[in-house]
Amino acid sequence: MSAETGIGAAVKRREDLRFITGRGTYTDDLNVPGQTYGVFLRSPYARAKINAIDAAQALQVEGALAVFTGQDTAAAGLGDLPCGWLVKSKDGSDMVSAPHPPLAVSQVNYVGEPFGLVVAESLAAAREAAELVAADFEELTPVVATAEAAQASPIHEGLEANLAYDWELGDEAATDAALAAAAHVTRLDLTNNRLIPNAIEPRAALATFDPASGEYELRTTSQNPHLERLVLSAFVQIAPEHKLRVVAPDVGGGFGSKIFVYAEETVVTWAAAKVGRPIKWTAERSESFLADAHARDHVTHAELGLDEAGRFTALKVRTTANLGAYLSLFGSSVPTFLYGTLLAGQYKTPNIHVQTHGVYTNTAPVDAYRGAGRPEATFVVERIVEAAARETGRDPAELRRLNMIEPGDFPYETPVALVYDTGNYQASLDRALQLADYGGFKQRRAASEAEGKRRGIGFSCYIEACGLAPSQLAIQLGAGVGLYESGEIRINPTGSVTVFTGSHSHGQGHETTFAQVVSDKLGVPFDDVEVVHGDTGRVEFGLGTYGSRSLAVGGSALISAADKIIAKGTRIAAHMMQAEPDNVAFEAGAFISGNQRLTLQEVAFASYVPADYPPDLEPGLSEKAFYDPENFTYPAGAHIAEVEVDEATGVVQLVNFVAVDDFGQIINPMIVDGQVHGGLAQGAGQALLEHGIYDADGQLTTGSYMDYCMPRADDVPDFTVDTTVTPCTHNPLGVKGCGEAGAIGSPAAIINAVTDALGTEDVAMPATPEQMWRKLRGL
Amino acid sequence: MNLTLTVNGVEHSLDVPANTLLADLLRTQLRLTGTHVGCDTSQCGACTVHLDGRSVKACTVLAAQADGRAVTTIEGIGSPDDLHPMQAAFRDCHALQCGFCTPGMIMRAIELVESGAALDNRTVREALEGNICRCTGYHNIVKAVLTASDTMQEQAQ
Numbered sequence: 001m002s003a004e005t006g007i008g009a010a011v012k013r014r015e016d017l018r019f020i021t022g023r024g025t026y027t028d029d030l031n032v033p034g035q036t037y038g039v040f041l042r043s044p045y046a047r048a049k050i051n052a053i054d055a056a057q058a059l060q061v062e063g064a065l066a067v068f069t070g071q072d073t074a075a076a077g078l079g080d081l082p083c084g085w086l087v088k089s090k091d092g093s094d095m096v097s098a099p100h101p102p103l104a105v106s107q108v109n110y111v112g113e114p115f116g117l118v119v120a121e122s123l124a125a126a127r128e129a130a131e132l133v134a135a136d137f138e139e140l141t142p143v144v145a146t147a148e149a150a151q152a153s154p155i156h157e158g159l160e161a162n163l164a165y166d167w168e169l170g171d172e173a174a175t176d177a178a179l180a181a182a183a184h185v186t187r188l189d190l191t192n193n194r195l196i197p198n199a200i201e202p203r204a205a206l207a208t209f210d211p212a213s214g215e216y217e218l219r220t221t222s223q224n225p226h227l228e229r230l231v232l233s234a235f236v237q238i239a240p241e242h243k244l245r246v247v248a249p250d251v252g253g254g255f256g257s258k259i260f261v262y263a264e265e266t267v268v269t270w271a272a273a274k275v276g277r278p279i280k281w282t283a284e285r286s287e288s289f290l291a292d293a294h295a296r297d298h299v300t301h302a303e304l305g306l307d308e309a310g311r312f313t314a315l316k317v318r319t320t321a322n323l324g325a326y327l328s329l330f331g332s333s334v335p336t337f338l339y340g341t342l343l344a345g346q347y348k349t350p351n352i353h354v355q356t357h358g359v360y361t362n363t364a365p366v367d368a369y370r371g372a373g374r375p376e377a378t379f380v381v382e383r384i385v386e387a388a389a390r391e392t393g394r395d396p397a398e399l400r401r402l403n404m405i406e407p408g409d410f411p412y413e414t415p416v417a418l419v420y421d422t423g424n425y426q427a428s429l430d431r432a433l434q435l436a437d438y439g440g441f442k443q444r445r446a447a448s449e450a451e452g453k454r455r456g457i458g459f460s461c462y463i464e465a466c467g468l469a470p471s472q473l474a475i476q477l478g479a480g481v482g483l484y485e486s487g488e489i490r491i492n493p494t495g496s497v498t499v500f501t502g503s504h505s506h507g508q509g510h511e512t513t514f515a516q517v518v519s520d521k522l523g524v525p526f527d528d529v530e531v532v533h534g535d536t537g538r539v540e541f542g543l544g545t546y547g548s549r550s551l552a553v554g555g556s557a558l559i560s561a562a563d564k565i566i567a568k569g570t571r572i573a574a575h576m577m578q579a580e581p582d583n584v585a586f587e588a589g590a591f592i593s594g595n596q597r598l599t600l601q602e603v604a605f606a607s608y609v610p611a612d613y614p615p616d617l618e619p620g621l622s623e624k625a626f627y628d629p630e631n632f633t634y635p636a637g638a639h640i641a642e643v644e645v646d647e648a649t650g651v652v653q654l655v656n657f658v659a660v661d662d663f664g665q666i667i668n669p670m671i672v673d674g675q676v677h678g679g680l681a682q683g684a685g686q687a688l689l690e691h692g693i694y695d696a697d698g699q700l701t702t703g704s705y706m707d708y709c710m711p712r713a714d715d716v717p718d719f720t721v722d723t724t725v726t727p728c729t730h731n732p733l734g735v736k737g738c739g740e741a742g743a744i745g746s747p748a749a750i751i752n753a754v755t756d757a758l759g760t761e762d763v764a765m766p767a768t769p770e771q772m773w774r775k776l777r778g779l
Numbered sequence: 780m781n782l783t784l785t786v787n788g789v790e791h792s793l794d795v796p797a798n799t800l801l802a803d804l805l806r807t808q809l810r811l812t813g814t815h816v817g818c819d820t821s822q823c824g825a826c827t828v829h830l831d832g833r834s835v836k837a838c839t840v841l842a843a844q845a846d847g848r849a850v851t852t853i854e855g856i857g858s859p860d861d862l863h864p865m866q867a868a869f870r871d872c873h874a875l876q877c878g879f880c881t882p883g884m885i886m887r888a889i890e891l892v893e894s895g896a897a898l899d900n901r902t903v904r905e906a907l908e909g910n911i912c913r914c915t916g917y918h919n920i921v922k923a924v925l926t927a928s929d930t931m932q933e934q935a936q
Contacts, residue, residue, distance in 0.1 A: 013870070019877075021866065023813065023859075024879075200815075200880045201817065201877065252877045285819045286819055671873065673873070674914075674915060678916045682913070704818070705820050712907070713903070714907075718918055
């Protein structure tokens with residue numbers, strides 16, 4: 001295929017034309033005739049009993065149409081919002097799930113939890129009416145702090161403790177023995193700060209109900225509309241799937257936060273039938289802060305054993321993970337299967353044991369956010385490795401190299417349930433050291449010192465497991481469903497190609513990348529390939545976009561579908577050329593037999609209007625495929641950060657950041673670089689700026705952009721990014737996924753640089769100027 | 780209240796509640812949905828438009844304040860067939876991903892270049908402080924603004 005548009009080409013994105021001209025269509029841009037507006041009633045308390053809700057006055061407001069409460073949704077038989085991943089405690093018992101009704105019925109458990117929906121003719125009327133709903137609460141003592149939650153009195157009635165599970169992985173006895181025998185043990189206490197994802201488009205929903213057909217249509221800000229439909233049909237039971245269409249139009253960023261099925265779109269859809277009118281709800285940013293799923297929030301103690309030569313002998317990790325007030329859709333899996341399994345990192349540590357206590361608190365539910373468990377694992381491994389290098393007087397890069405799994409070791413089975421298929425960690429480290437001019441660091445440090453700034457350098461050699469499925473492994477690990485992805489390729493009669501994918505784009509550029517893949521594979525012009533996604537009415541099934549899975553799983557499904565197109569096209573072409581199918585070859589978009597040649601377009605047209613097909617040859621040229629990988633993919637890389645800490649102000653400036661990543665084969669390098677840049681800024685945000693803070697009463701004190709510090713353009717430097725390539729061994733494209741790497745590797749690298757600059761391991765994320773200023777003064 | 784304003788070169792006379800924000804007037808009354816609303820504290824900059832050539836956050840301007848004045852939105856600066864140099868540079872440099880912050884970012888960047896200030900990486904980053912992007916890490920946005928700055932200056936000569 002053309003070098004300008006095929007695999008490996010930096011094709012400019014076709015979706016950009018609508019976005020740069022203001023012609024994108026995001027959920028809140030949509031309006032339908034007869035539309036009403038919804039405003040949610042939200043708990044002002046972290047924990048309280050709901051004694052009574054009086055909506056009489058609210059309903060007097062001109063234009064007010066209805067007020068629904070948890071009693072109404074419960075009476076209507078609406079099911080709970082489910083958690084899709086069953087984690088078992090180490091004693092074999094199932095995790096303890098607190099019931100999660102879409103609207104709180106008798107008790108609210110976090111500030112911002114929805115307990116009612118007001119519907120009115122206008123947004124202004126809905127807001128006014130919401131103000132007039134009188135809710136009588138009886139405050140209860142909240143449990144807020146992660147570390148103390150397990151011992152505190154239970155927040156949910158009927159639960160014995162605030163402990164959802166006590167999970168473990170690895171061999172504890174062997175790990176303890178190896179630690180006891182180690183020449184040196186490095187111990188570290190770490191906090192992984194709570195983050196709030198903050199896609200710039202707030203969540204929104206526009207639900208309609210057609211009483212004539214009984215069909216619901218929900219247009220919403222979702223990363224996986226098919227899963228949304230599945231949950232709303234099978235679990236919440238709003239309507240069967242053939243009566244519920246879910247469309248995710250243009251979606252303004254997600255980073256995980258728009259995977260989950262939330263209360264708001266659930267209740268709005270249900271209520272649209274009750275009111276008999278379309279209902280639109282769009283979150284204000286303050287609602288996003290309160291009620292989008294939050295992220296991270298771990299408290300961890302880790303111990304790393306080393307032998308005399310510096311080889312890692314054991315890693316023991318004890319983590320308490322804050323799950324929030326309820327188990328969100330994937331919340332249980334993040335601090336367990338997506339975390340504990342990654343604690344081997346890039347190293348041959350022979351003994352690893354991890355224990356995770358998942359705890360309930362009166363805070364917003366915590367779930368997957370860019371990296372989901374893997375940034376937390378990388379933070380533990382790469383912080384303690386750096387600390388061990390310092391404690392034992394070794395160069396941090398060389399200590400890593402000494403312990404790395406080597407290219408000849410693959411496939412490599414870790415002590416924590418994964419088999420890495422391929423990699424070359426030394427290559428990415430070497431390249432990163434070169435790009436970072438590691439040799440020149442001492443000089444740069446001296447130059448900074450002359451300006452009153454302490455300079456530090458920090459490393460992070462991360463690994464991630466991406467491309468969810470593999471379904472069998474995922475189900476063994478507790479997933480509620482297999483995680484195949486689907487794809488369909490339809491060669492239209494005139495030869496243009498429509499590609500349907502169950503994957504979803506909300507910034508990743510699928511409409512371009514997937515078209516590159518199909519155009520390359522089928523030898524058709526890039527401009528003739530259209531990619532359709534995000535609509536359950538047009539795409540049969542899908543599991544959406546998360547865990548850097550789109551290309552590795554969704555793209556592979558398209559390759560399988562394309563193979564079927566070629567196989568069927570071969571039979572049709574053979575019939576047309578009166579040749580044996582075995583004698584027909586497919587090359588560069590054409591079927592060739594001897595000196596006969598038919599283009600895919602010619603075969604497609606003929607396939608739809610045949611007159612003489614034998615009974616076993618079906619007309620048409622459209623094929624579907626489901627793809628399930630046999631293993632995760634394992635992107636990995638080396639990140640090196642350099643910071644300057646201003647002695648006078650405590651401000652940390654990230655002055656240099658090098659990321660060398662191995663994503664396997666790359667389809668569009670321009671898009672890949674962009675994904676890395678974005679992840680790095682989010683990681684820098686976690687390390688230096690962002691912190692979701694609840695006070696002791698459970699009030700969110702960082703509930704706006706005035707208080708929650710988002711990375712701005714002047715907080716980050718230009719990034720130096722490069723890639724090394726070891727193709728994934730088990731998918732047809734050789735791809736591994738690139739969406740999360742930046743956010744996974746960077747926090748550890750940056751904090752390692754800050755601790756290097758300060759000469760202490762005791763630095764908490766985010767490394768704010770106040771914290772630095774105090775540390776510089778020994779306060 | 781009645782007000783008359785010019786939006787993207789077209790004059791509109793409208794009757795709106797006095798507390799209507801310019802962002803809502805553009806999005807709801809005029810259906811110019813390219814101007815986005817991403818926060819409620821005038822921090823994110825997704826709603827940035829030009830009011831008499833100056834960039835303003837339309838969520839912080841009352842519609843009444845635009846009475847008798849000229850508003851330019853993302854829809855008014857170029858089309859897919861005839862892109863403004865800043866729009867073209869954003870695409871060429873991959874300066875957008877989800878596209879939600881992009882209209883505001885482009886409107887702010889155009890004003891920055893048109894102000895005639897001497898621009899380099901640092902000054903562009905500082906000038907974009909009022910516009911938040913969660914996708915790109917800003918790297919390619921800065922590149923796009925500097926690229927468009929060159930093109931716009933060449934065109935002006």
